[in-house]
Amino acid sequence: MDYTHTSHLPSGLRQSNLKKSFKRGVRSLLTTCSKEEFCNMFSTFGSAEQEHLHRLFIQVITSLHENIEGKLGSICEETQVGTTLDTIEQLVEEHSLDILSAEKTNLGDVKEEVSEAKKDEIHYLTSMLEKVVEQNNLTRAHVESLKKRNQDFSPISDSVGKLRNWNVMYGQSSLQKKTP
Structure with a gap:
């Protein structure tokens, strides 16, 4: 179920969606290429060296993923993104439930x-x-x-x-x- 476009999300779900979206974006940017493409890029090296470079490349990409995701988590905790998103969600819900909100109806103006x-x-x-x-x-x-x-x-x-x-x-x- 995709909650990214609904206005009534359970508490903490917006933060979870933010992290998932960020991870998808990072993965698409740091996707490993196929082993064949990698070997073609280093065709001047021997097959043992190509194999070693490919394993090193995969380790670097994996480490980058983990570091970036970890950094996002710590930034979200430091800046209290979860609390902020929950507060925003609560305000949006209160505003949508308030039938007499200034934007929708001003009784003085109507009168x-x-x-x-x-x-x-x-x-x-x-x-x-x-x-x-x-x-x-x-x-x-x-x-x-x-x-x-x-x-x-x-x-x-x-x-x-x-x-x-x-x-x-x-x-x-x-x-x-x-x-x-």
Whole structure:
């Protein structure tokens, strides 16, 4: 199981992964070459000398591995890498569990944003209400002016009606006079 990319690692596992990764890196850098390749590099030497040099080369590489790994271990102990990694892991876990962390949610900011949005909404609705009231007042004034105008024309329409009646009566009386 590879824990190198998970955020919830058991205590000390990060330090172990660090050491394993370092060892893999060192091994890939200090890998021994095949015996055949080694002998080809020292082709001017005799086979006994090549064999002796190859064993010496392997001993040096092995010693380098052990020394480098040992040095890493002592450096990790001196600098308290394990404790530091454990503390970092604990802080990361606490931070990811803290649903109210400053990075994720700031209640003060949320409260301020909600209040501001509500104030904007109230202002908008008040403005709309004022416009509707103004429109209603204009409509009422228009209706009143139309009623007044209609009342102003009432005597005229009465006069027109009377003229029509007289005209009709005059026309009937003229017809009666013509017919014997």
